[in-house]
Amino acid sequence: MKAEYLNPFLHAAKSVIETMAHLPVRVKALSLKENKTTYGVITGIIGLASETITGTMVISFSEPCILQIVANMTGEPGKTRIDAEVVDAVGELTNMISGGAKNQLAKMKMKFDLSLPTTIVGKNIAIGYRANTPIIVIPFMTASGEFVVEANLALRA
């Protein structure tokens, strides 16, 4: 898969977390996902499609990471567990990241349609990734733990 599709999502993820949660983010080395289940305790999913590409973008957070992000975003004391507000925040973050990426892609004259974000709560929950298409995992490190962006994109038949 071409990096030009991937980079806008990486930049958007970094920029959204750093801007909204004031949490410095470091990108780690990319890898291929071997299983097809959620990485973290809470996961946002967005479907995307252009004339040539179709697939899914996933953003999944470890618990300490998302709790810190939500505390920083709202300026309120940290929560101790995932609740409805954290689910809402992940939906909003996923929306902002895909919106940011879509904006970048539009500037590169690539038009994508995005679905509304879906949020899954729970670790190791199966996701309906596309068959025979690599899932690229981009891990991000913060001072409060890790989150990953996963891209499962394929050329349209």
Place this chain on the structure above:
Amino acid sequence: MWYIVFIESKKNLLLQYLFIPDRTMPSKNLKKILFVEPSKVIQKKLALSVANESFEFRAVKNADQALVEIIRWHPDILISSIEVGNISGFDLCLIIRMMPDFAGMPIILFSSSDPQNTSRKAEDVGADYYVQKDEKGIASLNRIITDILHGPQASVQSSYEKRPIRTVLLVDDSVTMRKIIRNILIGIGITRVLEANDGMEGLQLIKTEAIDLVISDWSMPRMNGLEMIKKIRTNSQFDTIPIVMVTAEVEEEIEKAMHLGVDDYLRKPFNLLDMKKMIAKFTECATEQ
């Protein structure tokens, strides 16, 4: 206005006079002008340039001192350099625009930086005028002050009657986003923040409450932000309420929305300063209604 204080010593009657500004009886006729400028030389130049028997001047070196003087002395006009230490003239301007009692104060910013970028930024932060920090710019101050004091639309009297934003309507389906924006608004002194979960609830509140500014998301269930804004704008009673759209939509789409009655927009993600700047713009706008 000044008065003289005599200090009596026990050993001998020592007359000293100290000039202490009279804070209890503010002068009715003299217009008070506050300069914020670190250089004494330029302070003097400014005073000479606008010297006039109907003006009273004070000069301070930085924005911190300026804020103290604004609160204590209530100047009629502020003339500030942009380069004034830790808090810049831009930030000072933003802060003043958020102070309910002083938000309408005429502000003139001046700087020696590139005029094109700086003047744009000065406008963005809510300055009324921008002048270059050179002989010509300083010489133009006299005319600007006359415009402010006697101009048909900019008398000091009417500026002080301007009403800052008191009630903001926040329309967003995300509880988190509402909380983030509400906390920023409260942080800058806007305590009355009404919240709606979608366009339908937003419209209802517009009809029943006196709203000074609407901040709305775009993508929402039941009625999205754009549909709500179209409905607000078709009602002549509400067509002057400033509306800001806060959205993650692509810029191209937002530009289209601007034609439908959105006054300005903020793209998500945004930071504290982005939001503050946006509100500062509309404190001016809202108060002109």
